Amino acid sequence: MKKIIVACLLGISVLSFIVAKQFLFKAEVNSENLGPTLAEVRNVKNELRYKHATGFFWADAAQSQKLYNGSEVFTGPSSEALLEMRNKDVIHVPAETLLRISENVQAGTLALNLERGSLHVEGKGHGKPLSVRVGNSDLVLKADAPYGLFAKKDASGQLTLSMASGSVTLENGDQKKILGAGDALSIADPAASDKDDTDSGKQGEQDSAEGAGSGTSEVSAGGGGDIKIGPESEGKKAPALKMTEVVKEKLVLVEPAPKKVLYGQGLEFFRWKGGEGKKLTLQTSRTADFLTETRSEDVSEMKEAVIPKDLGAGEYYWRLVENTDGIPHFSDTRTFRIERLGSAKIGQPALTFKERGKWSLNVPVKDAKPGEKFHMQVGKNKGFDEIFDEYEGPEPLKSFLDVSGEYNIRVRKAYGNNLYSEWSDPAKVIVRPPLSAPLLSKTDEKIGTTGLSEMTLAWNPVPYAVDYLVQIAEGSKFSRILKNVVVANPPYELKHNESVPGYMRLVARSVEGEYSPPSEVYQIKGVIKGPSIEKKEVLPPIFDQPGSSPQFHLVWTHRDSAKKYRVELSRDPKMAGSQMLETENVEFFHNVSEEGWYYFRVWPVVDESKLFGLPTPILAVSYGKPAPLITPKLVTPKKSEVFLIPKGVPVSIKFSWTESPENEWYALEMARNPNFKDATEIRVEAMEYVLKKPIANGQWYFRVRGRNKYMASAWSETGVFYFGVSQ
Secondary structure, X not given: OHHHHHHHHHXXXXXXXXXXXXXXXOOOOXXXXXXXXXXXXXXXXXXXXXXXXXXXXXXXXXXXXEEOOOOEEEEOOOOEEEEEEOXXXXXXXXXXXXXXXXXXXXXXXXXXXXXXXXXXXXXXXXXXXXXXXXXXXXXXXXXXXXXXXXXXXXXXXXXXXXXXXXXXXXXXXXXXXXXXXXXXXXXXXXXXXXXXXXXXXXXXHHHHHHHHHHOOOOOXXXXXXXXXXXXXXXXXXXXXXXXEEOOOOOOEEEEOOOOEEEOOOOOOEEEEEOOOOOOEXXXXXXXXXOOOOEEEEEOOOOOEEEOOOOOOOEEEEEEEEEOOOOOOEEOXXXXXXXXXXXOOOEOOOEEEEEEOOEEEEEEOEOOOOOOOEEEEEEEOOOOOOOEEEEEXXXXXXXXXXXXXXXXXXXXXXXXXOOEEOOOOOOEEEEEOOOOOOOOEEEOOOEEOOOOOEEEEEEEOOOOOOOEEEEEEEOOOOOOOEEEEEEEOOOOEEEEEOOOOOEEEEEEEEOOOOOEOOOOOOEXXXXXXXXXXXXXXXXXXXXXXXXXXXXXEEEEEOOOOXXXXXXXXXXXXXXXXXXXXXXXXXXXXXXXOOOOEEEEEEEEEEOOOOOEEEOOOOOEEEEEOOOOOOOOOOEEEOOOOEEEEEEOOOOOOEEEEEOOOOOOOEEEEEEEXXXXXXXXXXXXXXXXXXXXXOOOOOEEEEEXXXXXXXXXXXXXXXXXXXXXXXXX
């Protein structure tokens, strides 16, 4: 019974401790009291523990766990973690590493206190510094470009930095040092050496206590020895850190050459110099930071290693790491690229017409990239025994074909140094023969009802022709083409009204714009239309010519090709019973006798072997006897007016009258007797006349009538006046 009671009491004690740890001593505390987030866990493999500055117990960390000022993390055996700092730098934490993270407000940096183990910093080079706490001092890391840095603290508290890639500037007080790829430094705080024994003893006791309490490989939040972080040291002036260059043999990469392209043809090797008797690791990665898709191979005591055949196509980074004393020493990083010699694939070849019988061949390559080169062959047979043309260069691939027939085309990718991919599947193009000349025939020309020259054209269809051009030109050489008529198919009814005789031919045309040789050339007649009538009338008989008769009168413009003209005249609108009258002039008179309508048209008389002469339309003019002219009325001198002029004074007697329309001039008669015997007639082309010559003294009679060529009005009433010259 006593044993049972003791066992129960022990169980209750253990259960109470577990409950207390679970509920009273949680690692998680209110994040509002921890300040801003300094880092976040991005990836965890196996075991990662963390504890905040205000926490008591360690807790398991998972992805996205936030870390604050003073937070600590450590990794267990066979474990690793990836942290992303607030400034976007990435910290790779390998197994059995204890790390504290803090913020140095005065320096404006995030500080890493490596208590034990190692870490790998992938700096993004954003210009935001990161510092490493060494004893009581901060070593500030500054970079404007991406870099890789390895840090390790050994059991003695010695901190070693080794540059994996890029360049970083180290600053501590007035000290400044640039660390490049392959360089390594040993860094110590001289002031921390006096405290090593005391701190180590305390740390050992605390580690033992925490390890026993948690049941895992845990370490205390107090850290160990000479690497400390925290706001308590920010107010004191820390002594300068001691930086000692770690001298190691330089590792020189030989093969493959920088940016070399490998095509998997035979064995390819990694080759290098240096590292004899050292532990060497060859690292190959898809990324420059060697954190993802990385292969590591132990190449100690080796000078070369075979590049694996199973590497996929793409770009690779490689370097050597010498790690004899646990501190990695990095060579430069080089890149090479692997290409797979796959066969090229060509698109549909295209022919472009250049000129008769000559074509440009354009062969596209599918998925071609800028800078890639290809080798093209154009063969006259499927086996490519007879090569017509070859081309090597970038896409597009071109050739010039000037012989008709069938061509086969194949393409392969060119890598330089006579290295090529497999040939593509062949493609085929057919270069057609040039267009042949059409065989043209035509019917005789005639004038149709529309007044156009008409003829029917016929020809044999030309292979590969899409349409035809009927061409009319002035000369037989067709240097000046007057008309181009596009015709789809024969036969074709050609109609034209070109005014000069010319030549006609037929040309076939392809869809690419090729023109065939011309057909036989035929002469064609020009079409001369009737002249333009400028005046048409029937003139009355001439008044002063006894026996004169009315005259049919025409005036027209001259046609250059007309030798003379033929006037067809009729009283019938359909030209029945017409008479033909010829003239060499552009003005025509013909006596007529009857009143009424006269119908006519004018024909140009031309060389009928070269020209068609077409008449004017049927025109008409009416003739009727004109009405008499209006009789003018006398105005001055007034009736029986007396003109007495002193001797020596000039004579000035004004005769005036009213207007008589349709007249061309006036006839003024003056006589000494009222019957106007022996009268004097004066031609006046106005409505007044001033007599300035002396006349005989005495009584004078005068009268006026309107006149034109064909008639005269009645005489006006007779006027009378008296003229005298005083002595």
